[in-house]
Amino acid sequence: GDSVTQMEGPVTLSEEAFLTINCTYTATGYPSLFWYVQYPGEGLQLLLKATKADDKGSNKGFEATYRKETTSFHLEKGSVQVSDSAVYFCAPPTRGRNSKLTFGKGITLSVRP
């Protein structure tokens, strides 16, 4: 079945540093891909998504490009802020009526002032 492999955490960066969180997927066809974020004390919320190959999802300065050739959907941000400290989840691909999402451990990002 479809699945993702997310890099291990935690990640600690200084403010204004560049962020990359790797995510690769295994799927047949062209599923939709998602990144979710969980801020302290809150539930998960969608950060960005891409629905087809070469799509770039973007939100709050974060970007991820759906790369079919490398089966990757890496999350990037050019300059992180303290407010970006959260847990980030690369969600498994979804396709059709039988899709259901399980999120795994996520990666904890801590940004120092």
Next chain:
Amino acid sequence: DADVTQTPRNRITKTGKRIMLECSQTKGHDRMYWYRQDPGLGLRLIYYSFDVKDINKGEISDGYSVSRQAQAKFSLSLESAIPNQTALYFCATSDWTSGNTDTQYFGPGTRLTVL
């Protein structure tokens, strides 16, 4: 008002007690989910429902049961709570019927402590 609400937000109970966690949504979505989150284990799926008449077990359903009372309501029950069910519980909804890409929308969570 929040689209996905969970009650209670916090609950402390004792071993052996029956507990019900409730989830309501105003998004009109057909799909609803229950997850638990534990430190170091991430988010794991307990049960999911693709419509009112469709209930499915997730990866960790033992010790839990669910009821989909209506499209908007999905309850999770612990028939006899035990300490290792202490966790943060999330309800989520998603929509496929309109051909959307199945983005999930989460409630704020219920923190359950079983003593």
